[in-house]
Amino acid sequence: MSAMVGVLKLVIADDNVGVSTGLVIGYYLFIYFQPSDVKDPVIRPLVEHDSQSLQRLLPEIPLWVKNPDYDRIDWLNKFLELMWPYLDKAICKTAKNIAKPIIAEQIPKYKIESVEFEELTLGSLPPTFQGMKVFVTEEKELIMEPSLKWAGNPNVTLGVKAFGLKATVQAVDLQIFAQPRITLKPLVPSFPCFAKIFVSLMEKPHVDFGLKLFGADLMSIPGLYMFVQELIKDQVANMYLWPKTLEVEILDPTKAMMRPVGIVHVKVLRAMKLRKKDLLGGSDPYVKLKITESKAPSKKTTVKHKNLNPEWNEEFSIVVKDPESQALEFIVYDWEQVGKHDKMGMNVVPLKELTPNEPKVMTLDLLKNLNQNDAQDDKFRGQLVVELTYKPFKEGDTSKDLDNPLQKAPEGTPPSGGVLVVIVHEAQDVEGKHHTNPYVRIIFNGEERKTKHVKKNRDPRWDEEFTFVLEEPPLKEKLHVEVLSTSTRIGLLHPKETLGYVNISLADVVNNKRINEKYHLIDSKNGKIQIELQWRTSS
């Protein structure tokens, strides 16, 4: 732009009327009277091409043809192609609507009368994906790298009116080639199953277009195109070139992860005036309590035999994940030696009724069920007295470790030492001769820890975390990890079996702070185990 103005100025300053006249005539002759419509290009099927034009095609050949690690996604291309006319209209409409108020706000500043779109279409050519590559890591993330090429024929014509003159600016033939890396993480157990999207460009994108002012393409002035292209590339690269990323949050990760946010302490004190259920003697009541929306097993008090006004005074702690929606459920049962235990009554306390860190004694009327309209529910079934205290974890405890999996060691850790965290994620292809009910045994410094048993599974997943507090960094120690299986049948034959083991030296963990890897199991055919190790220090 400035270059052209410079040339014009030079010509006029020279008072060379001839050149300027020539320019004007030339302009009208070659540019003004030429049609500037954007036409749909003619696309010939490949079969009609001769070998020479095929040669020209070669640099544009999609990555999936060249590289076996790229997958073809022509079905997506087809989908996009069919959807493109609709997308085109929708996007243009939205763009116009967004641009309008911005333009209206900006033009008075520049003494421009009006700016409006004379033409706005994205053209008939949709973007195409030239291949898709995915990477599999041990972390909880999905990484994919589509190769995106959009060589379109859009037509964006802007009419600008100022000082009684009208100018048109037209952008045509936009071409964008980019290779974005899309990472979805962290993965969470609620739809859509990931919390954030990270996008970054692996290479500087290729951008090319034509920009016409009064019908003349400024981008074809030698040198200018290069300059502008570099400028755009650098701008984009500054913002999104890897390792810089664009982050889009989909779900609130703390909520989506369903991490514990607090603990509720429950003290079941006593019940009064329970109704008699047994034919002989009184009832044998006990209380079952559980928290809604949780898979944790319910907890039970002891049974008070033949007592309709039992006193328990028993305490329980239950992990809370969402105090807004979760509720505590109390059910009083009548214990029976034989047969089904009768329900004597129940009630529910939503956790949001509790003030954090404040003990609250509640007397609950026992109901038949939770259905408020049930006519049968009028009967008096007795009362239950409980004391509840909700203790939320301190703020920041939970949100921080999401962004940074490395936590600091808790207070009270020896200053020179730290905490070794071992997370047993999963194993693959473990197989026993007689049975495969795998669990993992970890031995470190003589301390032994075990995971739960997974029944009949060759690819078990535990996701269990163990911590060891140490006085000194374990530079020379090793961690012994062993996968075992126990028989489900009671018998003397093959009660226990080793499915494989591995010894992991811990020096690397101390240096790296965190290692998440799959290890091949020794004494196993193809077995592998994924172990995450962390070394947390207080500093």
Added chain:
Amino acid sequence: MGLISGMLMGIVFGIALMAGWKHMMRYRSNKRIAKAVDIKSLSSLNRDDLKKICGENFPEWISFPVFEQVKWLNKQLSKLWPFVADAAEAIIKESVEPLLEEYRTPGITSIKFSKLSLGTVAPKIEGIRVQSLKKGQITMDIDLRWGGNPNIILAIEAALVASIPIQLKDLKVFTVVRAIFQLAEEIPCISAVVVALLAEPKPRIDYTLKAIGGSLTAIPGLSDMIDDTVHSIITDMLQWPHRIVVPIGGMPVDTSELELKPQGKLTVAVVRANNLKNKELIGKSDPYVVVYIRPLFKVKTKVIENNLNPVWNQTFELIVEDKETQSLILEVFDQDVGQDERLGVAKLPMIELEAEISKEIELRLLPSLDMLKIKDKKDRGTLTIQVLYHEFNKEEQLAALEEEKRILEERKKLKEAGVIGSTMDALDGAASLVGSGVGLVGSGLGAGAGIVGSGLGAFGSGLSKAGKFMGRTITGQSNASKRSGSSTPVNSVQENGGAKPL
């Protein structure tokens, strides 16, 4: 040399400059367009194209199946699976349980999940095919295979026996899912998604049942009953032409075009049966016939006692929605104390019928509709019926829809009055035939009430929850959704408040 020649030189220079620029413009423009064309033509290559480009050095890792392979998607899916399984379990439990309740066969009094975990093996997408069969719609077929290790325990209460836990093991699902995207000119450009399982190739869902702490044989016929229930749900809800319509994007869209609508009426006269098998120890069988197109809406004839060649001469009218794919099913039962025994079943594909031509057909009774399950070739007798298919015109279709509206309201009233909702099973209930009309009774709801009228009466029930569930799994957001595919003038009752477009 003067002013004029200077001027002329200047003009020529100016014109030349402009011509040069023009040339440059055209050159750059042509280059860009050529590139656009190249990329476009390379965006959908087929085998021949590639052969032409690569010549001798054809890359061996490339193949062009009808269904395009999606290895990358499978990789991602298997990684995501533990999280999807966790997220889906609650939703499935919530939405499938009412369905089981609805479609359960008489004989089972209650069926619930007592444990549901989807296991560690992710489904595999064998391939994806995208086509445009109709303007403004994209049809996507997904070839899905799942040989999973889910742990599903059903708590089943059957008549006579208390709750028994039944484990569903070795679940295998092979099916082609068809998703039709209705395009729109507003973002997100898709106004609705229609989901169904393709009938061809037939969806295959295999599993083995195991009673925990007992034997399945403790209740005779239980595994068949469960099979029946599962089969009904699949064929009647999901298998093409039945479908689930999920509106997307929050704006109200008219999806009535996408939904299945009454297409015609089938008048069936059950005339007689010949040479039925005797199943009774004393005397002869007491046969009756159950007639339906969709299992949720069955009608039955009266019982003719002690006769192996019974004559019924009873006429029913059934609604047809898709003549191309639906079939008329006739089941002959022997009324008995306790569980009625099936004497045989016959199937008549609707496509074999010509409109407006009355036809008498003699059908051979088979032990089962599943050809794989038929063991013997014993003769089970024949069933003679007379059928007349009448195609609806616009007014009749509208009238059928109007009728549907009316019946819906009637049903609502009945429900309020507490008539419906009794636990009687449809087939055992004193129901069905009153006056000249036909009362169709939904088996799940059960009913002691038949509807009187000259038109058609029917019960259906809101399965919108199922639609909701599908909506969530597909779109990640829950929208009011409609289930379509009512075989009778009954559409889903919109219990979640979604308005039905009529």
